[in-house]
Amino acid sequence: MAKLVIFDLDGTLLDSLRDLAVSMNHALRRNGFPEHELSAYNYFVGNGVDKLIERALPKESCVPEVFARVKADFVSYYALHKADYTAPYPGVEELLRQLRKDGVALAVASNKFQSATQALVPYYFGEGTFSYVYGQREGVPIKPDPQVVFDIVREAGVSHGEVLYVGDSGVDMRTACRAGVAGVGALWGFRTREELLDNGATYLVESPLEILPLVRRMQ
Numbered sequence: 001m002a003k004l005v006i007f008d009l010d011g012t013l014l015d016s017l018r019d020l021a022v023s024m025n026h027a028l029r030r031n032g033f034p035e036h037e038l039s040a041y042n043y044f045v046g047n048g049v050d051k052l053i054e055r056a057l058p059k060e061s062c063v064p065e066v067f068a069r070v071k072a073d074f075v076s077y078y079a080l081h082k083a084d085y086t087a088p089y090p091g092v093e094e095l096l097r098q099l100r101k102d103g104v105a106l107a108v109a110s111n112k113f114q115s116a117t118q119a120l121v122p123y124y125f126g127e128g129t130f131s132y133v134y135g136q137r138e139g140v141p142i143k144p145d146p147q148v149v150f151d152i153v154r155e156a157g158v159s160h161g162e163v164l165y166v167g168d169s170g171v172d173m174r175t176a177c178r179a180g181v182a183g184v185g186a187l188w189g190f191r192t193r194e195e196l197l198d199n200g201a202t203y204l205v206e207s208p209l210e211i212l213p214l215v216r217r218m219q
Contacts, residue, residue, distance in 0.1 A: 002104060002162055002218035003104060003105060003156070003158045003163070004105045004107065004152070004156050004158050004164075005105075005106055005163070005165075005166060005211070005215065006106075006107040006109050006149060006163060006166070007106070007107070007108050007109070007166045007167070008166065008168060008169070008186075009110035009112055010045060010110065010190070011045070011167075011186070011189035011190035012166055012167050013088060013092055013108070013124075014086050014087065014120065014124060015088070016082075016085075016086040017038065017041055018084075018085040018086070019082055020041055020045055020052070020078070021036070021040075021041040022081065022084070023077045023081055023082075024044070024056050024074055026073065027070045027071075027073035027077060028057070031066065031070050031073065033056075033057060033061065042190045043055070043190075043191075044056055045190065046169045046171050046190065047143075047171060048111040048112075048113070048136050048142045049074070049075070049113050050071070053067060053070055053071050053074065054067075075113070079115075079116070082119070082120060083120070083124075086120070086124075088125070089188055089208065090207075090208075091207050091209050092208045093125070094208070094209060095208040095209055095211060095212065099212070100129065104215060105131050105156050105158075107131060107132035107152045107156070108121055108132070108133045108134065109134050109143065109152060109165075109175075110134070110136070111136055111143050111171070112135045112136065113135055114134070114135035114137050115135075117133060117136075118133055118135065121133045132152045132155060134148050134152065143174075144171050144178060145175070146178040146179035149181060150179060153181075160179065160180045160181050162218070163182070164182050164184055164211070164214060164215060164218075165179065165181050165182065165183050165184065166205075166211060167183070167186060168185070168187075168196075169189065169191045169195065170198065170199035171199075172185075173185060173196055173199035173200045173201045174199050174200060176200070176202070177199075182203065183200060184203045184204075184205055185203065186205060186208075187204055188206070
């Protein structure tokens with residue numbers, strides 16, 4: 001029986017790309033660097049804030065003092081503007097309601113820094129919808145390292161065979177594979193069908209509600 005569903009956040013539960021792009025472009029502009037088109041951010045995000053900055057900065061300018069300035073400007077701006085354009089994907093809220101009604105535990109495992117993850121999840125989905133909410137934490141490796149999944153599974157007291165992990169990127173599918181849980185590739189997110197399959201997706205879904213039969217199939 002599927003007793004736990006773990007979700008990635010950006011590109012899976014929330015369409016947050018524009019706020020991430022606007023915030024990063026603000027930080028780049030403030031420091032005299034060229035900005036990027038929105039479409040470029042599909043491949044800049046997904047590996048945490050440090051990798052986002054590394055990908056957005058010109059390679060020759062990615063030195064410690066510049067990196068630190070740009071990161072500080074991004075984090076401070078994003079803290080104030082993280083919900084300007086962000087919204088749940090269509091069908092996500094209905095999916096979460098139904099899973100909770102079915103008694104399935106819910107969790108978030110994100111590479112977004114912890115403070116933003118813990119602010120956004122209750123803001124959009126309410127307090128208590130998710131039993132476990134983890135972003136990038138100090139001293140814990142980010143995905144595709146499976147540690148965050150191990151932590152959630154242990155705290156939930158379920159077996160790995162009772163878990164679905166839903167995400168929109170190759171990072172997410174590799175995380176699921178390394179954690180020994182079924183990976184569900186969300187085709188509405190930031191990356192492609194090919195990337196999800198190449199990185200080991202067990203299932204692919206085109207809309208959130210298609211996850212319900214997968215959960216019930218495991219019962």
